[in-house]
Amino acid sequence: MSHAPPSRPTSRDVGRLAGVSQATVSLVLGDKWRGRVSERTAQAVREAAQELGYRPNLAARSLRLGQTRTALLVVPALTNEFFARVYTGAAAVAAEHGFGVVLYPSPEGVGPARDPFASARAALDGVIASSMAAEALDAIRGTDLPLVMLDSDPAESGAAAHVNLDIADGMRQMTDHLLALGHRRFLHLSSAVPSWTFDVRARALQERLRSVPDARLHQVSAPLDVPGGREAALRALAAPGPRATAVVCDDDVLAAGACKAVRRLGLRVPEDVSVTGFDDLALATAVEPELTTLSLPAEQVGERGMAALLAVLDGRPPEEGDLPVTLVVRDSSAPAPTR
Known part of the structure; x- marks a missing residue:
């Protein structure tokens, strides 16, 4: 003797259990209910659907709504x-x-x-x-x-x-932090990736330091990886002339590379050179010393x-x-x- 499989609950079943119309069920489960039905009614529909194990037919609804x-x-x-x-x-x-x-x-x-x-x-x-x-x-x-x-x-x-994100304000916060620590010779380790977000970081740093008469800024571009950051920072910090005391990096990955460069030159972070990042990735607390950085939500x-x-x-x-x-x-x- 064969047994027919149990029928799946329908939106009409949900409406009957919740005491509302089938149209109201569609509004609530389609997330179109706000301003049309009360929160109490919407909750009743959701509870009824959960109790019955009802799942909307997304394929049919997509054809009907064009979504x-x-x-x-x-x-x-x-x-x-x-x-x-x-x-x-x-x-x-x-x-x-x-x-x-x-x-x-x-x-x-x-x-x-x-x-x-x-x-x-x-x-x-x-x-x-x-x-x-x-x-x-x-x-x-x-x-x-x-x-x-x-x-x-x-x-x-x-x-x-x-x-x-308020990227410009973040870079201003970082710059002000370093200025308050007495830094005046800055190296900006910028990302070589062409992007609006990196352009904003560079402009914000330049504009903030422009208002500090004795501040000096040198910018070098690097591939967005640890080896790229290390090599670019190594060349810049080893160049003739007064060495930067603060390296401001566009990303925590570049900052990790900059820390390696400082150590390869026989210097210390942060006693000889401060290094800062951007993003607050897990890497920021994995390196030693841990990175001063900007946290992005x-x-x-x-x-x-x-x-x-x-x-x-x-x-x-x-x-x-x-x-x-x-x-x-x-x-x-x-x-x-x-x-």
Whole structure:
């Protein structure tokens, strides 16, 4: 004797248990209820759906609404934990709204990614992308896919929204910290990656030191890795003339390289040369001495980016305002040597 499989609960079953209409169930489970039904009613629908084990048919709903409820997050690489944390924040907000996030790192590492859009465009509702991967986005500019840019030039056209960190203020905080320690000879170890965020760091440092009459600044560019930072810092610190007493780095990875360079010259961090980073990666507390750096709220960047995309898809204005950057003082910075 055969037994028919138990039927799956439907939205009508959920509505009957919650005491609401099937349309209300669709509003709540489709996250379109705000301003239409009460929080109490929405909670009753969610509890009924959970009790019945109801799961919306996403494929059918996608066909009906013209949405796949999928966002693409484009980052330059996953070798940098900052972008992994951005993904964590974006995915958390997406999950709350029944969205999925597909992560697309550049196969070449930091820099432009191959075009991921030719076959995937029809399966996406929108794109969130780091400015460091901006060249990978040429394929969608001019299409109807909404684009949210992270850590990018707010004047850049083609994006439906921008989510930025207050990078300039962070660099000013770092510069003021070193100036207060008596440093006047600065070396800026800048990233060779062409990106708006690194340009902002350089400008903020230059502008702040321009107001200090006896301050001197030398800038050198380096590949964004430890060996690149080490070799660039080694050449600059060993060059003839007064040596910099503070090395300001665009990234914690470059700062780790700079610390190696200082030691190879028979000098000490921070007694002879202070070294500072940017990002507050796990690396910042793995090196010795631990790095003075700037902490970036990477998860919040991802959360705000996904929230902005959802707002654009809903026809609402995204949240404005830059996310704050925090100075974290550790043992790699100290008063400038007096000799």
